[in-house]
Structure formats: structure tokens, C-alpha cells
Amino acid sequence: MxxxxxxxxxxxxxxxxxxxxxxxxxxxxxxxxxxxxxxxxxxxxxxxxxxxxxxxxHLSKEMYHPCHPSYPLEVAEESEKNNQDAEKSCHFCAFQPEKKVCYHCYVCTFTMCFGCIKNPPPLVIENTKTHKHPLRLLLSRIAFTCKVCGIEGYRSKPYICVKCDFLVHGDCIGLPRVININRHDHQISFTQHLGRRGTQCGFCWRDVSQYHGAYFCSVCPNYTVHSLCAFNDNAWDGVDLEGIPERSEDISPFKVVGHNLIHHFSHNKHTLRLLKDNVDIQDDECIRCEACIHPVQVGQIYSCTECCFVLHEKCANLPMMKRFPFDRAPYMLECDRSATYCKLCGMLCAGFRYTSERDMLRYHYIDVNCGSLFEPFSHNAHSHTLYFVISENNYCDACKRVPHDYMLRCDKCDFDLCLYCVTLPEKIWHMCDEHPLTLSCDGNMSGKTGAGATFVRVN
Ligand SMILES: [Zn+2]
Ligand SMILES: [Zn+2]
Ligand SMILES: [Zn+2]
Ligand SMILES: [Zn+2]
Ligand SMILES: [Zn+2]
Ligand SMILES: [Zn+2]
Ligand SMILES: [Zn+2]
Ligand SMILES: [Zn+2]
Known part of the structure; x- marks a missing residue:
């Protein structure tokens, strides 16, 4: 050299x-x-x-390139800028380079950036996870609907299998077929044709077409996610799970040891019994669920057969591992009872919690009240369902504070609730009143003009 x-x-x-x-x-x-x-x-x-x-x-001013074999490509001149018809962006990566740093074919108005000239897309891709036959790069610009992501229009690098009339974006080839996303507890798998499964994406909540590729859950019949939503940086942890069997027994928090009897991981010295009608303790406000620390006044409970240990049935069923929209890493259920602050609602939590280990031994904690929230979420305070969003300086329509992290939102009405307000119990006992107080949200909580929520006494 x-x-x-x-x-x-x-x-x-x-x-x-x-x-x-x-x-x-x-x-x-x-x-x-x-x-x-x-x-x-x-x-x-x-x-x-x-x-x-x-x-x-040192690239030459003019060249023949395998990606455009019919005519020579020339370094595009400054004067080309004003030519309305000339293709401005790179044919393959859609990048719009400056003149002088891109090549242009003056016969076909074909443009290619320096980056793609040096590292051109392969003309043929074989042995892909996406299609059983070799896929060939289409060199002309065509509008099509990608069989994998379902997005239509001109996008870069179409690959085709002529035999099957199969057209796909270069970027959509080789997407993993089995993954986990943080919106769903089961693995989801890619299918070329969704068919009549779910019709709503579990990530963006928009419609999913049954005629294109998408991800689906083999456990939950209606759970589907757009291919591109599944690969959102906020959803997928980057791990390809193909060939790794899903182990559902790992996330079960208890073992059934008899009729209505369980061994719960949080209380392994004794057996807990399911009480369908918790009459004995209904009026005792002091007995609290060990997991959520709320009193056990309503619903079915698990009660220890030998000591004073009680769990709501729904709290006893909290899975050992859970994924949240707030994080790409999974969280594990813990019951060690040391007091920590919940990352989402900011409340001190003394019950069970979900924990994720961060780098440098820093942990994130989510209490089980916040950890039980799911999308789409229905709340008495609002007539539409709510979805998680990053707060971005929106204030909560109940307490008027701006949460630092996530909140639940109805886009249609510009209505937001912080997770502190969302997880307030429906009914509380307060020392100022001998009767229970019920959460009231009827002050027209319909948007940013509505009133806040208060606890009121109902007779
Ligand atoms: Zn390019
Ligand atoms: Zn360079
Ligand atoms: Zn084919
Ligand atoms: Zn989607
Ligand atoms: Zn599922
Ligand atoms: Zn509970
Ligand atoms: Zn919380
Ligand atoms: Zn609404």
C-alpha cells in the first residue's frame, strides 16, 4: 500500500x-x-x-458498483442540489447525504451514500430465520408492504423471494422469533401471518393486521404485538430465546399441598388455608395482608393455620418474577420486610416488593401495589382505560403533583393519574371517623380542569 x-x-x-x-x-x-x-x-x-x-x-470520482450495475455512478456535484427530480436520499439506507459525499447515477437518478458504497447491503441473503429460501436485494425503488413488520410504502432495502412473492425490508430480516418483552410475562413468538388472534397491539394499543407478521403469546390467545413494537428499545431486553424452553413453574409463588392449602414462599414454616369468606376478621382493621400491608377486609384470603399470618388471595398469587413497562430487566418478588421506598409511587413499603438488581449493586424497588398495575387500566376516576406513560412534566389530575417517573394516562382526555393516587385503597379507616372513608373521584375527573380526589364518608 x-x-x-x-x-x-x-x-x-x-x-x-x-x-x-x-x-x-x-x-x-x-x-x-x-x-x-x-x-x-x-x-x-x-x-x-x-x-x-x-x-x-481516495474513492474514485466515477465507478461501477454491484448495487447499480447498468450505469456508472459519479460523485454528485453541488449543482445537483437544485435538480428537483434527482433522488436526494440514499437508495439503501435512506440517509440524505450532502452533495460531494454521495454517488449519483445521472441516467436513473439513483443515489447511494458513501457509507453504503463502502459497506453495500448483500445482494443475496441465505439461511435466514425469516424465510426458507434465499432473499435477493431489489435494486429498483418500489412501494410494497413488508411481510414482517406490515409497514407499507417506500423504505430502504427491499429483499424478495420471487418464488413465494415474499417482500421484506432488509432491516426486518433475521429478527429473532422468540423473545420476551417487558409488557408481558410470557415469551412471545413471531408468526408470518397473525390470522384471527388478537387485533390490538399490547405495546402501542393500535390495531394489528391479521394479514402481516406479528408476535403472539401461545399462552394468552389474544395477546399480540407489532413486530416493530416488540423491538422497541424500551420493551425488548435484546435476548433471542429461540430454543430455550419457557419455564412457567419457576414463577409460581406457592405449592398446593391439599384442598385449599398452600405452602407460600414467604411463610414456609406453616401451611396457609384459603378462606372463601373471611367473616372472623372482617371487622378487625388491625389484621393486614403481609404483602400489600392493606387491611384484609374484603375478598378471599389465605390465612396461616398456626399463626397470625394473612395474605389476600390476589397477593398470594403475585408471581415470583414479573416484567414491568418501566424497565427492560425482569423483577423478582421479595418478602424480607426491610423498609424501602417504591420507585414508582414514592411510598415507604414494608410489605413484599419487586426488586431488580442494577449495576454497582444498586437496586430498584417496586411495591406490590404498584407492581399489580397493568395495562389497559380501569380506574373509578375516569371513564376510559389508562396507559402507562413517562410523566414528562404532566401533573396528576388527582393530587396536582408532577411525578418523577411514570404515570397512567388517557390520551383522548389529557387525563393523568400518578401511581401514588392510583394505588390509594378504595376504602380506609381514619382515626378522625369511626366509619370507613371511601375514595371519591366524582369531582368531574375528566381532564386537566377537573377537581382532585378526596376521601369521603359514605353511609
Ligand atoms: Zn446509504
Ligand atoms: Zn469515511
Ligand atoms: Zn420463498
Ligand atoms: Zn404496536
Ligand atoms: Zn401471555
Ligand atoms: Zn394484600
Ligand atoms: Zn409504589
Ligand atoms: Zn379519557
Whole structure:
């Protein structure tokens, strides 16, 4: 290889002359191909922070490229900018490069960026998870509906199997077929044709077409997710689970040891019995569920056969492992009773909690009240269902505070509830009144103009 000249007078890719630089300590992006430069580079002394890869500077002004075999490609000139008909963005990656740092075919108005010239998409892809036959890159620009993500229109890099009339985006090839997302406790699997399963996406809650590819849960018949929603950075942990069997028994918090009798992981010295009608303790406000710390006044409970240990039936059924929209990592149920603050509602929690280990031994805790919330969520305070969103300075329509993290929202009505207010119990005993107080939300809680929630005494 011949040594790089110390300076280049009239480079093809830049208006000023460029000088050779040795490897820099910090990596900078190349002005031409936008990829980072980790070796020596050429830099412009007149413009600040303009660097080029050595090979980007040395690309020839005109070339034949396998991705556009019929005519030569030329480095696009400045004058092309004003040509309305000329294709402005790269045919393959849709990036819109500056003139002088892209190639153009003046016969077909075909444009290719430097990055794709250097690393072109493969002309044929074989042995993919997505399709049983080899897929061939389509070199002309066509509008189509991708068989995997279901999105239609012009998007980059269409691949085709002519035999099956199968068209797919290059970016959608090889997506894993079995994954976990943090909106659902079971694994979800990809299918080419959803068919008559669910019709609503469990991530964005928009419609899912039965004619395109999507993810579905084999346990829950109606649970489906758009392919692209499943790969949202906030949902998928990046792990491909194909071939790894799902182990549902791992998340069960108890073993059945007899008729209505269980051994719960949180109380392993004695057996708990299911009481269908908890008459004995109905009026005793002091007996609280060990998991959620709320009094056990309503509903079925599990009560210890030998000591004073009680769990709501729903709290006894909380799974050992759970996934939340708030995090990509799964959370584990713990019952060690040390007091911690719930990351979502900010309340001190002394009952069970869900824990996720962070880096540097930092933990995130979610109490079981927040951990039992699910989407779509119905609350007495609002007539529509609510969905989790990041609060983004929206205030809660009940307490008027701005939560620091997540809240539940109805988009239609601009109605928000913070997780502190959402998890308030429906009924409480307060020392100021001998009767129970019931949560009242009837102050027209329909949007940002509504009144807050209060506890009122009902007779
Ligand atoms: Zn470059
Ligand atoms: Zn490109
Ligand atoms: Zn095929
Ligand atoms: Zn979706
Ligand atoms: Zn499921
Ligand atoms: Zn409970
Ligand atoms: Zn909480
Ligand atoms: Zn609403």
C-alpha cells in the first residue's frame, strides 16, 4: 500500500484542501460516510471538526458498483442540489447525504451514500430465520408492504423471494422469533401471518393486521404485538430465546399441598388455608395482608393455620418474577420486610416488593401495589382505560403533583393519574371517623380542569 500523502490539494469530497492526521485520541465521525474514524484521518484546516477516513478521500470520482450495475455512478456535484427530480436520499439506507459525499447515477437518478458504497447491503441473503429460501436485494425503488413488520410504502432495502412473492425490508430480516418483552410475562413468538388472534397491539394499543407478521403469546390467545413494537428499545431486553424452553413453574409463588392449602414462599414454616369468606376478621382493621400491608377486609384470603399470618388471595398469587413497562430487566418478588421506598409511587413499603438488581449493586424497588398495575387500566376516576406513560412534566389530575417517573394516562382526555393516587385503597379507616372513608373521584375527573380526589364518608 502506498503511503498517504501529507496533504491533498483538491479532494473530491470537500471544497478545501485536507491534511493528514495521525490517529486521534477521541473517535470522530467521517464527514463522508458518517461512520466513526478509529485510525489516521484527513482533516480540513479551514473548517472546524471536519475529518475523513483515508479510503473515503481516495474513492474514485466515477465507478461501477454491484448495487447499480447498468450505469456508472459519479460523485454528485453541488449543482445537483437544485435538480428537483434527482433522488436526494440514499437508495439503501435512506440517509440524505450532502452533495460531494454521495454517488449519483445521472441516467436513473439513483443515489447511494458513501457509507453504503463502502459497506453495500448483500445482494443475496441465505439461511435466514425469516424465510426458507434465499432473499435477493431489489435494486429498483418500489412501494410494497413488508411481510414482517406490515409497514407499507417506500423504505430502504427491499429483499424478495420471487418464488413465494415474499417482500421484506432488509432491516426486518433475521429478527429473532422468540423473545420476551417487558409488557408481558410470557415469551412471545413471531408468526408470518397473525390470522384471527388478537387485533390490538399490547405495546402501542393500535390495531394489528391479521394479514402481516406479528408476535403472539401461545399462552394468552389474544395477546399480540407489532413486530416493530416488540423491538422497541424500551420493551425488548435484546435476548433471542429461540430454543430455550419457557419455564412457567419457576414463577409460581406457592405449592398446593391439599384442598385449599398452600405452602407460600414467604411463610414456609406453616401451611396457609384459603378462606372463601373471611367473616372472623372482617371487622378487625388491625389484621393486614403481609404483602400489600392493606387491611384484609374484603375478598378471599389465605390465612396461616398456626399463626397470625394473612395474605389476600390476589397477593398470594403475585408471581415470583414479573416484567414491568418501566424497565427492560425482569423483577423478582421479595418478602424480607426491610423498609424501602417504591420507585414508582414514592411510598415507604414494608410489605413484599419487586426488586431488580442494577449495576454497582444498586437496586430498584417496586411495591406490590404498584407492581399489580397493568395495562389497559380501569380506574373509578375516569371513564376510559389508562396507559402507562413517562410523566414528562404532566401533573396528576388527582393530587396536582408532577411525578418523577411514570404515570397512567388517557390520551383522548389529557387525563393523568400518578401511581401514588392510583394505588390509594378504595376504602380506609381514619382515626378522625369511626366509619370507613371511601375514595371519591366524582369531582368531574375528566381532564386537566377537573377537581382532585378526596376521601369521603359514605353511609
Ligand atoms: Zn469515511
Ligand atoms: Zn446509504
Ligand atoms: Zn420463498
Ligand atoms: Zn404496536
Ligand atoms: Zn401471555
Ligand atoms: Zn394484600
Ligand atoms: Zn409504589
Ligand atoms: Zn379519557
Amino acid at each position: 502506498k503511503p498517504s500523502p501529507p496533504a491533498i490539494e483538491h479532494p473530491m469530497c470537500h471544497d478545501h484542501s485536507l491534511v493528514f492526521l495521525k490517529k486521534r485520541e477521541v473517535e470522530v465521525p467521517c464527514e463522508a460516510c458518517k461512520k466513526s474514524i478509529d485510525g489516521p484521518s484527513y482533516s480540513c484546516l479551514e473548517c472546524i471538526h471536519v475529518y475523513f477516513h483515508l479510503d473515503c478521500v
